[in-house]
Amino acid sequence: MAISSRAIKTARQETVARLNLRGMTQREIEKALRNQKMINPRTGKPWSLGTINADLQEMEEAWQASALASRQKLKNRSNAELEEMKRQAWKDGDIRLALEIRREQNKLFALYDPIELSVSGNMTHTHQMGLLEDAVAGMEEDELDALIADLFVIADVDMEALPAVIDGEYEVED
16 A cells, blocks of 8 residues: 655654754754655655755744744633633722733733834834823724824824835734
């Protein structure tokens, strides 16, 4: 019974990943695969450095996507826990605790981080979102876009005369 090319690739990539995570270079991985008799079944020759490099790039992208998804799941869970604590704080009439929980949520979603505006690389304007934390927390993406456009106006940027680029990130989480 023939093994599918997908199964061969998966087995090779698992081995390449393990060896890479143990600190081996691509050349060392190539040699290790050869020593383990893991060869290309179509050619009967050892896997090339190009194949190993492509495997590592593909796995790096998968690891990064997995890490981002895990981070987002953790943020979502943390926010849900903070929401539950905040509900209880309001129920108990503990306004100070509710406010502290709100601050923790603002930290979780980086609402205190500055937004930096850069116009054609020759001028930078920084705005500290923490000053507007309560107003910003409930904004939709289009409302945040309007806020950033207003910051360009504050920075005295002539939007008609000059192409402007917003260099930075912001997050809106429900």
